[in-house]
Amino acid sequence: MGEEVRNLYVHFPFCRRKCTYCALFSRAGVSSSDRAEYVKHLASAVQAILPPRDTPPLSTIYFGGGSPALCNLSPLLDALSAKIDAKTEFSVELHPLDVTRENLKALKEGGVNRISMGLQSLNDEILKHMGRGYTFTEAEKSFLLIKEYFPNAGIDLIIGYPDDMWGQSPHLNRIASWGLTHCSAYSLILEENSALHRMGTRSLDDEELMDSLTAASRFIEGIGLKRYEISNYAIPGFECRHNMATWRGEDYYGLGIGAHGRIGQKRTRNWWGKSQADSPDWWGQSPEIEDVSEEFDFKERRLFALRTREGLDASERPEWIDILDKFCAEGILTQKKSRYVLTARGREVCDSIIAELI
Numbered sequence: 001m002g003e004e005v006r007n008l009y010v011h012f013p014f015c016r017r018k019c020t021y022c023a024l025f026s027r028a029g030v031s032s033s034d035r036a037e038y039v040k041h042l043a044s045a046v047q048a049i050l051p052p053r054d055t056p057p058l059s060t061i062y063f064g065g066g067s068p069a070l071c072n073l074s075p076l077l078d079a080l081s082a083k084i085d086a087k088t089e090f091s092v093e094l095h096p097l098d099v100t101r102e103n104l105k106a107l108k109e110g111g112v113n114r115i116s117m118g119l120q121s122l123n124d125e126i127l128k129h130m131g132r133g134y135t136f137t138e139a140e141k142s143f144l145l146i147k148e149y150f151p152n153a154g155i156d157l158i159i160g161y162p163d164d165m166w167g168q169s170p171h172l173n174r175i176a177s178w179g180l181t182h183c184s185a186y187s188l189i190l191e192e193n194s195a196l197h198r199m200g201t202r203s204l205d206d207e208e209l210m211d212s213l214t215a216a217s218r219f220i221e222g223i224g225l226k227r228y229e230i231s232n233y234a235i236p237g238f239e240c241r242h243n244m245a246t247w248r249g250e251d252y253y254g255l256g257i258g259a260h261g262r263i264g265q266k267r268t269r270n271w272w273g274k275s276q277a278d279s280p281d282w283w284g285q286s287p288e289i290e291d292v293s294e295e296f297d298f299k300e301r302r303l304f305a306l307r308t309r310e311g312l313d314a315s316e317r318p319e320w321i322d323i324l325d326k327f328c329a330e331g332i333l334t335q336k337k338s339r340y341v342l343t344a345r346g347r348e349v350c351d352s353i354i355a356e357l358i
């Protein structure tokens, strides 16, 4: 595979328990020996795709989940050690209940330099309903401990969970003093195979959702973070380089169940269906590889820039300009030289703009 791939995503599909809103492939209750086997498999995969002597250090590494810290990550961190240098951004997602001094120390020693903690809500009743297993105060303790080891740390939030109106969220003043460098605020999508959907829970109506999103966005920007993508905010200079690399169209490896990769015109997808997942070696499936056309490859790499504040550069594709100008006339995009950038209205319909262009 290509030597130029400088970004790596690794997925850990293990959770303490299933959150009510989650429809991702993830498993609760996997034995520690199976989790250890999974990490061993990932470490071998790293050795195979990134031979220590033949490839340069990675620019970004991202461990997502699930809960990566439910595994002993040492074999994988050891395998990656030759692929990290002072410039590598190495991010790990942490569940608040996985935050211990021991874990933080091991991650730091393994080269990790950026943490994203899944807080999700500021409201204890909602956290309980989500099945997250901690209170706001416990999560706060975890985040402040993370900051002792990792100055570059942020949180993930879910906006639009039933009855969780952001304008009325408690504890905003406490979060304001946490020293967040980054915040991801995703709108809840009520997926059919989530427990929340099965419970028949009413989702917020469009107006309530917009009010919550606006309140969350105002708060996050009010504490100094700038929006740099539809759902992501950062102190300037602390934008997630891994995500920016994918939105800017760079290649990336994807390892672990549920991970996707993009290498040249190849798209890799590691299998995550149910029946195979029940087989004894479900962590060891080979990735499916799809060859996409040059045209599709070009469009996919360019179009996701529309999600970012940099916007989409239409100079290479004059045939996009009529469509983009039409969105400008509708107040969905604004134009800055050859770049088109989403307006507040445009952020609500970005996916349909991309669908029209792809």
Ligand code: SF4
Pocket: 014, 015, 016, 017, 018, 019, 022, 023, 024, 026, 065, 066, 067, 095
């Ligand atoms: S939201 Fe995250 S922690 Fe919760 S079940 Fe889904 S993958 Fe697991």
